[in-house]
Amino acid sequence: MRCKSSILLHSTRFSLFALLFTVIVGGVDTRAACTATAPPPSITICSPAPGSSPSDPVQFSAAGASNTTITNFRIYINNLLRYSTVSNSVNASLTLAAGSNSVVFQFYSNGVWTKASETITVQGTNTGHVAVTTYHNDLHRTGANPNESVLNPSNVNVASFGKRFSFPVDGQVYAQPLYLPNLTIAGGQHNVVFVATENDSVYAFDADGRSSSPLWHVKFGTAASGQDTEGISPIIGVTSTPVIDTSTNTLYVVSVTLESNKRIFRLHALDVVTGAEKFGGSKIVTAQVSGTGRDSSNGIITLESNCYQRTGLTLDGNNIYFGFAHCSHGWYLAYDKTTLAQTAVFNSTPNGAGGMFWNSGGAPAVDASGNLYTISAVDAGDPGSGFNDSFLKFSSALKVQDYFMPSNEAVLRANDADLGSGDVVIMPNNASAHPYELIGGGKDGRIFVLDRANMGKFTSTTDHVLQEVQTGTQQFDNIFSTPGYWNGYLYIHCENDVLKSYGFSLTTGLLTTSPTSKASHVFGVHGATVSITSSGSVDGIVWEIESTNQPKGGPAVLHAYDANNVATEFYNSSQGGTRDTAGPAVKFTVPTVADGKVFVGTGSELDVYGIL
Structure with a gap:
């Protein structure tokens, strides 16, 4: 059944014209033509046909008569x-969310903008299928979403894909956006994207753009000054990617706030439906260990307030884990997810200095036994004591179970060539004598393949690893990312280099020694960490955010490539001109892709890309 409704045109000054406005839903043409005769004129159109759904695009068409100047x-x-x-x-084909949609149609004629407004109702529900609750999609940190049902190689192109809308935010977005489908908030069902900023804010937005206002927004306090010429500036609040516990609908996030002129770290547990603090409110984060190293006082080393809580939060079992960098030592802490009580503390260099955990914002990978894997870093001039530049395997209690330190660690340390500028990915089990493997790399561009059951420890003459593959274009400053993995391919994008794909054999457990394919566009500062979408083992797309423009305050650029051959670029946001321009670029940002949307964090807004 077709039902008619009216669009009212509002204008203080209006020229006579004829306007044809068409709405087509689900292939049904419900057309009405009206002629304006005097202000305020009205145009009659038909509402969408019964049976339409959110996946059916709405076709809008309009044309001014030949005697008008629209x-x-x-x-x-x-x-x-x-x-x-x-x-x-x-002539526009646009998808609308299920339920009631406010549509405003504007045209410009003779120096005046005239507005038409209408409510269009789309039947059905905005049912999402995929949740992204942690950094790089899963605890193995593959970056893969193999359940993408909307985006595929046939529709990701500049003609049919682009920037749909954006949400303004109050600070830089370093954290990867998180996503939950089908949440009931304030009596309505929403697919929700969560965004954290350096201004100590967390936002929940309707991911389908049904409202330009946040579903909720919390601000933890005054962000601290971050005047770091090579790091976070001008303020520092929430830097790391939060984590969501779907069993309790809780989002965990660490903030830095300025309280009584002191920088204070706090762990928050927020209700994903309301943003309210749970479990009695936030807890101050601090830690101490015994040691004689740098900044020891009476044999005790204390977590410094000028550290960066840089690594993504990890939830496994009953613990929340997160790490620190930009201070005298590397720290990893664990907190109970319900009581928010501290359960474990690890300091990488208690009798020395260095060993920080920043990992370009990455998060530790976790195996089926609850062991955590990550890589420590270094600063030039740090002493050699402790776990500088090391792959580390932790128990759930943050006890070191195994490690690997490269034989040239002294060279890396002397040149500020952090191994922990990147982070790790757990590979699928293979049929070789070393079925359980881990891959990662750092600034010198070596990709290490390690046996998780025997990581290799340290000798000064050789590296006891399964394989080393050299990538990158520079002596140092190459890898600043977590590799991505999908369907037999490892993806990595170094600074001042192109995206590269390496083959991974499930028979031998080894990488190809040279790329199986590579893109052509060189990224500048820090390269990128990829995300991958597919429908199972087909329709693979590699996504990444280019931050080359970051030093000059220019826009981020979203790229999409064929996952089977990254030499084929399907799309980048520069192709769409101003239509698709993203907000200011931020270093180390990772795109989140779910249910047909690509979420891109920037310096001032969250940009949402999808089918136009």
């Missing part, structure tokens, strides 16, 4: 600009 058209849906053209006609 030069621009815009379409806003739920207060978000979805379409803009410099033309006297419109």
